[in-house]
Amino acid sequence: MAEVRIEGLRKDFGKATAVDELTLTVRDREFLTLVGPSGCGKSTTLRMICGLERATSGQIYFDDQAVGHLPANKRDIAMVFQSYALYPHRTVEQNIGFALKMMRVPRKTIDGKVHAAAKALGILDLLDRKPRELSGGQRQRVALGRAIVRDAGAYLLDEPLSNLDAQLRVHMRAEIKRLHAEVARTFIYVTHDQVEAMTMSDRIAVLSDGRLQQCGTPEEIYERPANRFVAAFMGSPPMNFLSGARRFGVSVPDDAEVGIRPEHVRISPTFVDGYVPGRVFVAELLGADVLVTVDVGDELIKARVPAPFDAGVDSTVYVGIDPAKIHMFAAADGRALPRGA
Numbered sequence: 001m002a003e004v005r006i007e008g009l010r011k012d013f014g015k016a017t018a019v020d021e022l023t024l025t026v027r028d029r030e031f032l033t034l035v036g037p038s039g040c041g042k043s044t045t046l047r048m049i050c051g052l053e054r055a056t057s058g059q060i061y062f063d064d065q066a067v068g069h070l071p072a073n074k075r076d077i078a079m080v081f082q083s084y085a086l087y088p089h090r091t092v093e094q095n096i097g098f099a100l101k102m103m104r105v106p107r108k109t110i111d112g113k114v115h116a117a118a119k120a121l122g123i124l125d126l127l128d129r130k131p132r133e134l135s136g137g138q139r140q141r142v143a144l145g146r147a148i149v150r151d152a153g154a155y156l157l158d159e160p161l162s163n164l165d166a167q168l169r170v171h172m173r174a175e176i177k178r179l180h181a182e183v184a185r186t187f188i189y190v191t192h193d194q195v196e197a198m199t200m201s202d203r204i205a206v207l208s209d210g211r212l213q214q215c216g217t218p219e220e221i222y223e224r225p226a227n228r229f230v231a232a233f234m235g236s237p238p239m240n241f242l243s244g245a246r247r248f249g250v251s252v253p254d255d256a257e258v259g260i261r262p263e264h265v266r267i268s269p270t271f272v273d274g275y276v277p278g279r280v281f282v283a284e285l286l287g288a289d290v291l292v293t294v295d296v297g298d299e300l301i302k303a304r305v306p307a308p309f310d311a312g313v314d315s316t317v318y319v320g321i322d323p324a325k326i327h328m329f330a331a332a333d334g335r336a337l338p339r340g341a
């Protein structure tokens, strides 16, 4: 059991504030991802949760027990880092069981746990190998195995996939999600990759400049971003922000900015009422879809449309947006405005 509750957490490094009054509850057995651009305070938050960094102020609770004063080894937590730092001269089996050996856990118990972890991770046949005899993805699994044998209440993962190539990352993403379902423990995951956050998490906490911008399910974050920052950061390809939305027949208050996701932009080779003419700037094949960038005179608009897309570069097309799908943000502070306001 581990609910992790963070209240008014703050970390200053000299005059700079890395984490600013963060309040957040990670539910028992939840997969929560902290996501945000480089330097937004994700790792510092994780390091405070696990006890590697002391908070300037605020408190962290594990199931109602304040843990802020406890050293890392007294917190019921296991951590997986970006650099998996395996012991090069030990076998996979010894690497996974090392922490338990240090804790003087009986040999038989260690064997049982190491085998259960290796089975869950699909590396049973690699137990006798040394790290240099493994691929990057296999090493990453060993690092995960080292954490899961610890049997902690909460697992903290700091960008564990960032050293892997794109294909392996996609594969390991699914494996970690599966592992979470299997071990049924609290996972707190840190990444700057919004696709990882969207695909793996029960809930996502989006940070910018040390401040929590929004916390919600992937659907909530994607469909109802709380502000312009979240709308722009989450989603690939990113949301369009239109300066001339009125041309598309959208009624917009003076002090608002309109956003529309590429999948809600329509393109027609012939004129359609309410559509705006433009020139194809570039078309990029994504697989089943094509990402088409259209120059409508004073701005570029990206549309994600089903393949094939036949119009060539510089040809004239007509661009329309679905008014029911627009997002509106206050020009002054970027906060989301109700649709149709």
Ligand SMILES: Nc1ncnc2c1ncn2[C@@H]1O[C@H](COP(=O)(O)OP(=O)(O)OP(=O)(O)O)[C@@H](O)[C@H]1O
Residues within 6 Å of the ligand: 013, 017, 018, 036, 037, 038, 039, 040, 041, 042, 043, 044, 045, 192
């Ligand atoms: N030990 C430190 N001393 C001084 N400043 C620090 C220290 N650790 C982090 N910072 C600063 O605090 C801010 C947040 O850093 P943090 O590592 O938490 O960001 P992050 O979101 O994890 O970024 P990244 O994705 O690049 O790892 C950054 O501006 C960073 O430079």
